[in-house]
Amino acid sequence: MGLAGIDASPRGAGESVWHPERDQIELTCVLHALSDPMRLRIVSELAAGEARTCKSFDLPVVKSTCTHHFKVLREAGVIRQQLLGTTRVNTLRRKDLEARFPGLVDAVLRGACR
Amino acid sequence: MGLAGIDASPRGAGESVWHPERDQIELTCVLHALSDPMRLRIVSELAAGEARTCKSFDLPVVKSTCTHHFKVLREAGVIRQQLLGTTRVNTLRRKDLEARFPGLVDAVLRGACR
Protein backbone atom coordinates (compact mmCIF):
# COMPACT_ATOMS: atom_id res chain seq x y z
CA MET A 1 0.00 0.00 0.00
CA GLY A 2 2.32 2.74 1.10
CA LEU A 3 5.62 2.78 -0.69
CA ALA A 4 7.71 5.90 -0.63
CA GLY A 5 10.05 4.87 -3.37
CA ILE A 6 12.26 7.61 -4.72
CA ASP A 7 11.10 11.09 -4.05
CA ALA A 8 13.16 14.01 -5.14
CA SER A 9 13.02 17.79 -4.96
CA PRO A 10 12.38 19.01 -1.45
CA ARG A 11 10.92 22.45 -1.73
CA GLY A 12 9.38 25.17 0.32
CA ALA A 13 5.83 25.48 -0.78
CA GLY A 14 5.37 22.48 -3.05
CA GLU A 15 5.23 18.76 -2.49
CA SER A 16 7.90 16.58 -1.03
CA VAL A 17 5.91 13.68 0.33
CA TRP A 18 4.57 10.83 -1.72
CA HIS A 19 1.04 10.95 -3.10
CA PRO A 20 -0.60 8.42 -5.40
CA GLU A 21 -1.39 9.66 -8.89
CA ARG A 22 -5.04 9.93 -9.74
CA ASP A 23 -4.97 6.66 -11.64
CA GLN A 24 -3.27 4.91 -8.77
CA ILE A 25 -6.04 5.63 -6.29
CA GLU A 26 -7.65 2.34 -5.30
CA LEU A 27 -11.22 1.95 -4.21
CA THR A 28 -10.54 -0.46 -1.36
CA CYS A 29 -7.84 1.82 0.03
CA VAL A 30 -10.16 4.82 -0.09
CA LEU A 31 -12.97 2.90 1.60
CA HIS A 32 -10.61 1.66 4.27
CA ALA A 33 -9.26 5.16 4.84
CA LEU A 34 -12.80 6.46 5.27
CA SER A 35 -13.94 3.62 7.51
CA ASP A 36 -12.34 5.11 10.62
CA PRO A 37 -14.38 7.66 12.61
CA MET A 38 -11.42 9.91 13.26
CA ARG A 39 -10.41 10.01 9.62
CA LEU A 40 -13.99 10.47 8.53
CA ARG A 41 -14.15 13.48 10.81
CA ILE A 42 -10.98 14.90 9.30
CA VAL A 43 -12.37 14.49 5.81
CA SER A 44 -15.70 16.04 6.77
CA GLU A 45 -14.08 19.12 8.23
CA LEU A 46 -11.78 19.35 5.26
CA ALA A 47 -14.73 19.20 2.90
CA ALA A 48 -16.58 21.91 4.75
CA GLY A 49 -13.90 24.52 4.56
CA GLU A 50 -10.56 25.36 3.14
CA ALA A 51 -7.03 24.10 3.53
CA ARG A 52 -6.20 23.23 7.11
CA THR A 53 -3.05 22.39 9.00
CA CYS A 54 -2.93 19.16 10.98
CA LYS A 55 -2.91 21.02 14.27
CA SER A 56 -6.06 22.96 13.44
CA PHE A 57 -8.05 19.77 13.85
CA ASP A 58 -8.58 19.38 17.54
CA LEU A 59 -8.31 15.61 17.57
CA PRO A 60 -8.42 13.71 20.89
CA VAL A 61 -5.16 11.88 20.23
CA VAL A 62 -1.46 12.62 20.48
CA LYS A 63 0.57 14.10 17.66
CA SER A 64 2.07 10.88 16.35
CA THR A 65 -1.37 9.33 16.04
CA CYS A 66 -2.48 12.34 14.03
CA THR A 67 0.49 11.85 11.75
CA HIS A 68 -0.60 8.25 11.27
CA HIS A 69 -4.17 9.13 10.29
CA PHE A 70 -3.13 11.89 7.91
CA LYS A 71 -0.65 9.50 6.36
CA VAL A 72 -3.32 6.87 5.78
CA LEU A 73 -5.55 9.45 4.12
CA ARG A 74 -2.71 10.80 2.01
CA GLU A 75 -1.44 7.42 0.84
CA ALA A 76 -4.98 6.37 -0.04
CA GLY A 77 -5.24 9.45 -2.22
CA VAL A 78 -7.98 11.09 -0.19
CA ILE A 79 -6.07 14.19 0.86
CA ARG A 80 -3.11 16.15 -0.39
CA GLN A 81 -0.47 17.44 2.00
CA GLN A 82 1.70 20.39 1.05
CA LEU A 83 4.60 21.69 3.03
CA LEU A 84 4.29 25.27 4.15
CA GLY A 85 6.97 26.33 6.52
CA THR A 86 6.89 24.06 9.50
CA THR A 87 3.34 22.95 8.91
CA ARG A 88 1.51 20.72 6.47
CA VAL A 89 -1.48 22.12 4.69
CA ASN A 90 -4.15 19.53 4.00
CA THR A 91 -6.72 19.61 1.24
CA LEU A 92 -9.30 17.13 0.04
CA ARG A 93 -8.52 15.70 -3.40
CA ARG A 94 -12.07 16.30 -4.57
CA LYS A 95 -11.39 16.49 -8.29
CA ASP A 96 -9.25 13.39 -8.37
CA LEU A 97 -11.70 11.40 -6.30
CA GLU A 98 -14.66 12.63 -8.31
CA ALA A 99 -12.93 11.72 -11.55
CA ARG A 100 -12.06 8.26 -10.36
CA PHE A 101 -15.12 7.38 -8.28
CA PRO A 102 -17.95 9.73 -9.25
CA GLY A 103 -20.38 10.48 -6.46
CA LEU A 104 -18.50 8.52 -3.83
CA VAL A 105 -17.17 11.35 -1.71
CA ASP A 106 -20.45 13.25 -1.82
CA ALA A 107 -22.37 10.17 -0.75
CA VAL A 108 -19.95 9.49 2.11
CA LEU A 109 -19.99 13.11 3.28
CA ARG A 110 -23.76 13.22 3.16
CA GLY A 111 -23.85 10.05 5.23
CA ALA A 112 -21.22 11.33 7.65
CA CYS A 113 -23.19 14.45 8.53
CA ARG A 114 -26.03 12.01 9.01
CA MET B 1 -20.34 -4.10 16.62
CA GLY B 2 -21.93 -7.49 16.20
CA LEU B 3 -24.15 -8.43 19.06
CA ALA B 4 -26.62 -11.22 18.62
CA GLY B 5 -28.69 -10.37 21.65
CA ILE B 6 -32.00 -12.14 21.86
CA ASP B 7 -33.25 -13.57 18.66
CA ALA B 8 -36.43 -15.55 18.61
CA SER B 9 -38.57 -17.33 16.05
CA PRO B 10 -36.53 -19.82 14.09
CA ARG B 11 -38.38 -20.48 10.89
CA GLY B 12 -38.05 -22.27 7.63
CA ALA B 13 -37.99 -19.61 4.98
CA GLY B 14 -37.68 -16.44 7.04
CA GLU B 15 -34.98 -14.91 9.14
CA SER B 16 -33.33 -16.39 12.14
CA VAL B 17 -30.02 -14.61 12.17
CA TRP B 18 -29.46 -11.10 13.41
CA HIS B 19 -29.60 -8.17 11.03
CA PRO B 20 -29.32 -4.49 11.91
CA GLU B 21 -32.46 -2.44 11.35
CA ARG B 22 -32.24 0.17 8.65
CA ASP B 23 -31.69 2.93 11.19
CA GLN B 24 -28.96 0.96 12.89
CA ILE B 25 -26.79 0.73 9.79
CA GLU B 26 -23.60 2.70 10.42
CA LEU B 27 -21.55 4.37 7.75
CA THR B 28 -18.15 3.36 9.11
CA CYS B 29 -19.26 -0.27 9.38
CA VAL B 30 -20.53 -0.25 5.80
CA LEU B 31 -17.32 1.33 4.53
CA HIS B 32 -15.24 -1.17 6.44
CA ALA B 33 -17.30 -4.06 5.11
CA LEU B 34 -16.80 -2.82 1.57
CA SER B 35 -13.08 -2.14 1.97
CA ASP B 36 -12.11 -5.79 1.52
CA PRO B 37 -11.60 -7.05 -2.06
CA MET B 38 -13.29 -10.37 -1.39
CA ARG B 39 -16.35 -8.74 0.13
CA LEU B 40 -16.46 -6.11 -2.58
CA ARG B 41 -16.54 -8.93 -5.10
CA ILE B 42 -19.40 -10.61 -3.27
CA VAL B 43 -21.38 -7.37 -3.25
CA SER B 44 -20.68 -6.72 -6.93
CA GLU B 45 -21.91 -10.13 -7.97
CA LEU B 46 -24.89 -9.78 -5.71
CA ALA B 47 -25.75 -6.45 -7.27
CA ALA B 48 -25.52 -7.81 -10.77
CA GLY B 49 -27.99 -10.60 -10.39
CA GLU B 50 -30.45 -12.17 -8.07
CA ALA B 51 -30.37 -13.90 -4.73
CA ARG B 52 -27.40 -16.21 -4.37
CA THR B 53 -26.34 -18.91 -1.96
CA CYS B 54 -22.95 -18.61 -0.31
CA LYS B 55 -21.59 -21.59 -2.24
CA SER B 56 -22.55 -20.13 -5.59
CA PHE B 57 -19.76 -17.59 -5.17
CA ASP B 58 -16.63 -19.40 -6.18
CA LEU B 59 -14.39 -17.73 -3.64
CA PRO B 60 -10.76 -18.80 -3.28
CA VAL B 61 -11.03 -19.45 0.44
CA VAL B 62 -12.30 -22.21 2.68
CA LYS B 63 -15.86 -22.39 3.96
CA SER B 64 -15.26 -20.88 7.36
CA THR B 65 -13.62 -17.85 5.81
CA CYS B 66 -16.66 -17.41 3.60
CA THR B 67 -18.86 -17.55 6.65
CA HIS B 68 -16.73 -14.81 8.18
CA HIS B 69 -17.05 -12.47 5.18
CA PHE B 70 -20.78 -12.98 4.81
CA LYS B 71 -21.17 -12.34 8.50
CA VAL B 72 -19.27 -9.05 8.28
CA LEU B 73 -21.47 -7.95 5.38
CA ARG B 74 -24.65 -9.02 7.14
CA GLU B 75 -23.82 -7.38 10.47
CA ALA B 76 -22.86 -4.17 8.69
CA GLY B 77 -26.29 -4.18 7.07
CA VAL B 78 -25.00 -4.60 3.54
CA ILE B 79 -26.62 -7.93 2.79
CA ARG B 80 -29.56 -9.91 4.06
CA GLN B 81 -29.29 -13.63 4.70
CA GLN B 82 -32.37 -15.81 4.68
CA LEU B 83 -32.47 -19.45 5.60
CA LEU B 84 -33.73 -21.80 2.91
CA GLY B 85 -33.25 -25.41 3.76
CA THR B 86 -29.62 -26.03 4.42
CA THR B 87 -28.46 -22.99 2.54
CA ARG B 88 -28.46 -19.24 3.08
CA VAL B 89 -29.82 -17.04 0.40
CA ASN B 90 -28.03 -13.71 0.17
CA THR B 91 -29.44 -10.46 -1.17
CA LEU B 92 -28.12 -6.93 -1.27
CA ARG B 93 -30.04 -4.53 1.00
CA ARG B 94 -30.28 -1.96 -1.75
CA LYS B 95 -33.35 -0.12 -0.52
CA ASP B 96 -32.12 0.16 3.04
CA LEU B 97 -28.70 1.34 1.97
CA GLU B 98 -30.13 3.77 -0.54
CA ALA B 99 -32.48 5.20 2.08
CA ARG B 100 -29.72 5.64 4.60
CA PHE B 101 -26.79 6.61 2.37
CA PRO B 102 -28.16 7.79 -0.98
CA GLY B 103 -25.86 7.12 -3.89
CA LEU B 104 -23.23 5.31 -1.87
CA VAL B 105 -23.73 1.79 -3.15
CA ASP B 106 -24.05 2.91 -6.74
CA ALA B 107 -20.85 4.90 -6.49
CA VAL B 108 -18.99 2.00 -4.94
CA LEU B 109 -20.28 -0.49 -7.48
CA ARG B 110 -19.40 1.81 -10.33
CA GLY B 111 -15.91 2.13 -8.90
CA ALA B 112 -15.61 -1.60 -8.30
CA CYS B 113 -16.27 -2.47 -11.94
CA ARG B 114 -13.61 0.11 -12.62
Add this chain to the structure above:
DNA sequence: GCCAATGTACGAAGATCATCGAACTTGATA
Protein backbone atom coordinates in the same frame (compact mmCIF):
# COMPACT_ATOMS: atom_id res chain seq x y z
C1' DG C 1 22.55 31.46 17.52
C1' DC C 2 18.81 29.66 20.43
C1' DC C 3 14.15 28.32 21.29
C1' DA C 4 9.42 27.20 20.45
C1' DA C 5 6.12 25.16 17.32
C1' DT C 6 4.77 21.74 13.95
C1' DG C 7 5.24 17.59 12.52
C1' DT C 8 7.85 12.87 11.45
C1' DA C 9 10.22 8.38 12.66
C1' DC C 10 10.60 4.57 15.38
C1' DG C 11 9.43 1.08 18.57
C1' DA C 12 6.09 -1.10 21.57
C1' DA C 13 1.55 -2.65 23.32
C1' DG C 14 -2.96 -4.18 22.68
C1' DA C 15 -6.86 -4.85 19.56
C1' DT C 16 -8.82 -6.30 15.48
C1' DC C 17 -8.70 -8.90 11.20
C1' DA C 18 -8.28 -12.61 7.59
C1' DT C 19 -7.32 -17.10 7.17
C1' DC C 20 -7.18 -21.93 8.16
C1' DG C 21 -8.54 -26.65 9.99
C1' DA C 22 -11.45 -29.57 12.62
C1' DA C 23 -15.68 -30.60 14.73
C1' DC C 24 -20.47 -29.75 14.69
C1' DT C 25 -25.56 -28.77 13.00
C1' DT C 26 -29.22 -29.13 9.91
C1' DG C 27 -31.92 -30.38 6.13
C1' DA C 28 -32.33 -33.18 1.85
C1' DT C 29 -31.85 -37.55 -0.28
C1' DA C 30 -30.61 -42.26 -1.60
Add this chain to the structure above:
DNA sequence: TATCAAGTTCGATGATCTTCGTACATTGGC
Protein backbone atom coordinates in the same frame (compact mmCIF):
# COMPACT_ATOMS: atom_id res chain seq x y z
C1' DT D 1 -31.72 -44.77 8.46
C1' DA D 2 -27.33 -43.51 6.84
C1' DT D 3 -25.12 -40.29 4.15
C1' DC D 4 -24.08 -36.05 1.93
C1' DA D 5 -23.97 -31.08 1.22
C1' DA D 6 -24.12 -26.31 3.02
C1' DG D 7 -22.86 -23.62 6.61
C1' DT D 8 -21.61 -22.50 11.46
C1' DT D 9 -18.69 -22.50 15.56
C1' DC D 10 -14.41 -22.57 17.83
C1' DG D 11 -9.61 -22.07 18.49
C1' DA D 12 -5.20 -20.82 16.58
C1' DT D 13 -1.96 -18.09 13.83
C1' DG D 14 0.10 -14.41 11.58
C1' DA D 15 -0.80 -9.85 9.73
C1' DT D 16 -2.46 -5.37 10.10
C1' DC D 17 -4.23 -1.43 12.77
C1' DT D 18 -4.67 2.12 16.37
C1' DT D 19 -2.58 4.23 19.89
C1' DC D 20 1.06 5.90 22.72
C1' DG D 21 5.68 7.82 24.16
C1' DT D 22 10.10 9.39 23.08
C1' DA D 23 13.45 11.11 20.15
C1' DC D 24 14.38 13.67 16.05
C1' DA D 25 13.99 17.16 12.07
C1' DT D 26 12.77 21.59 10.17
C1' DT D 27 11.28 26.23 10.16
C1' DG D 28 10.27 30.87 11.96
C1' DG D 29 11.00 34.31 15.37
C1' DC D 30 13.53 36.34 19.46
